[in-house]
Amino acid sequence: MISIVSLGPGGENEISPRAVQALEHSDVIIGYETYVDFLVPRFEHKKLIRSAMKQETERCRQAAELALSGRNVALVSGGDAGVYGMAGLMLEVLDTLEGNDIKVEIIPGITSACSAAAVLGAPLNHDFATVSLSDLLTPWELIEKRLTLAAEADFIICLYNPASRGRKDCLRRACEAVMTVRGGKTPSGWVRNAGREGQTHKILPLSELKDEELDMSCTVVIGNSETRVLNNRMVTPRGYKTKQ
Amino acid sequence: MISIVSLGPGGENEISPRAVQALEHSDVIIGYETYVDFLVPRFEHKKLIRSAMKQETERCRQAAELALSGRNVALVSGGDAGVYGMAGLMLEVLDTLEGNDIKVEIIPGITSACSAAAVLGAPLNHDFATVSLSDLLTPWELIEKRLTLAAEADFIICLYNPASRGRKDCLRRACEAVMTVRGGKTPSGWVRNAGREGQTHKILPLSELKDEELDMSCTVVIGNSETRVLNNRMVTPRGYKTKQ
Numbered sequence: 075m076i077s078i079v080s081l082g083p084g085g086e087n088e089i090s091p092r093a094v095q096a097l098e099h100s101d102v103i104i105g106y107e108t109y110v111d112f113l114v115p116r117f118e119h120k121k122l123i124r125s126a127m128k129q130e131t132e133r134c135r136q137a138a139e140l141a142l143s144g145r146n147v148a149l150v151s152g153g154d155a156g157v158y159g160m161a162g163l164m165l166e167v168l169d170t171l172e173g174n175d176i177k178v179e180i181i182p183g184i185t186s187a188c189s190a191a192a193v194l195g196a197p198l199n200h201d202f203a204t205v206s207l208s209d210l211l212t213p214w215e216l217i218e219k220r221l222t223l224a225a226e227a228d229f230i231i232c233l234y235n236p237a238s239r240g241r242k243d244c245l246r247r248a249c250e251a252v253m254t255v256r257g258g259k260t261p262s263g264w265v266r267n268a269g270r271e272g273q274t275h276k277i278l279p280l281s282e283l284k285d286e287e288l289d290m291s292c293t294v295v296i297g298n299s300e301t302r303v304l305n306n307r308m309v310t311p312r313g314y315k316t317k318q
Numbered sequence: 319m320i321s322i323v324s325l326g327p328g329g330e331n332e333i334s335p336r337a338v339q340a341l342e343h344s345d346v347i348i349g350y351e352t353y354v355d356f357l358v359p360r361f362e363h364k365k366l367i368r369s370a371m372k373q374e375t376e377r378c379r380q381a382a383e384l385a386l387s388g389r390n391v392a393l394v395s396g397g398d399a400g401v402y403g404m405a406g407l408m409l410e411v412l413d414t415l416e417g418n419d420i421k422v423e424i425i426p427g428i429t430s431a432c433s434a435a436a437v438l439g440a441p442l443n444h445d446f447a448t449v450s451l452s453d454l455l456t457p458w459e460l461i462e463k464r465l466t467l468a469a470e471a472d473f474i475i476c477l478y479n480p481a482s483r484g485r486k487d488c489l490r491r492a493c494e495a496v497m498t499v500r501g502g503k504t505p506s507g508w509v510r511n512a513g514r515e516g517q518t519h520k521i522l523p524l525s526e527l528k529d530e531e532l533d534m535s536c537t538v539v540i541g542n543s544e545t546r547v548l549n550n551r552m553v554t555p556r557g558y559k560t561k562q
Contacts, residue, residue: 191426224471
């Protein structure tokens, strides 16, 4: 059996009891090293397997092998495992192992969009789109097209992976794509380490967001045409009709 | 002090310890009657205030008055309070009370998109857009425009509030808007009561989704151009470049 376990933002008090139960019932816990390290204090009596970044496919194969050998495996994923997480890849790898009878359960968690939004106020309170700025597996042209169409549709836009060492420029390019449609005064914000140690955030106009120095631990929210800053918090109203 | 507390999907084991702590520290718990009823077994020693649907503004005013009278108030919201929930309205109401010094914290939770996706497989594993089909506060023309642009951008689309007693027809119209861009064979699915008692789900092509009889307890996911059904689960790959 494989449990794909969402760990939420990273604080011990934001992981669900269901996720903790699955970890307790597992024989082996496998995941990206940072997440496994986070679990050490509570689960050091388990077999823990730390896997490196970019070894995701290998990690899923190892989880499958362990399950085939009769262990209960917990594959952990930060935030929600189903949002830019490990759930999809694990199901794809299992599909290649014909005739296996491995049981899989997916345990949801609090995704970064929600943990970051709670820090910024209530910016996601209407229709929103999430876009990852990582172009490792997605052509940049498609990312930019999505941003432009999301802006035209007046979606609130939540950016995952807004920057990394190899991609310094993509936040600026993303902001410029949105600004071709939406004004530079649009309330925007970023949160670093949302819901965990070292949490910081900033609310600023879209025109200034493009010059911020962000990294993989940050999540960005760009408001829609109705988003306002009230008492230093981003707030998107529930609807449009109240204005008429 | 007001804590805006996300209850997650509704099961006792999917509410975060941080949310439970906030409820324990409150003097009064106020919320939509269904959510307050859900809390009765654990919190019947608290003052519980059940509020009816469509009384959201009144509910927030009452929460503010209670806080001004010195109580610690927990305003509860299903799923994540920041996603079509109570967080935005509460901040808007507080903004109208000039000079108040009410402290507010927002506690995130597992939103329906994530709890429903975990039941269906891993459909949200790439960029996605959430759209509420409720036209109470948003003109239907804008909802339809968003669906069309989201389909053109190849976002996975998650529908909140796909139907209600007064809006039997909107799911069919939404599916037709997406089908003008994306094929009728696109893997889609719905979940009723995701993560709580009475959970059921169905995976089916987009062309058949439009005729399903859904209600407010359902969440819908429509795949992107890459979404596949593997072992009766919806799976969206992490990217596009692997195909090249």
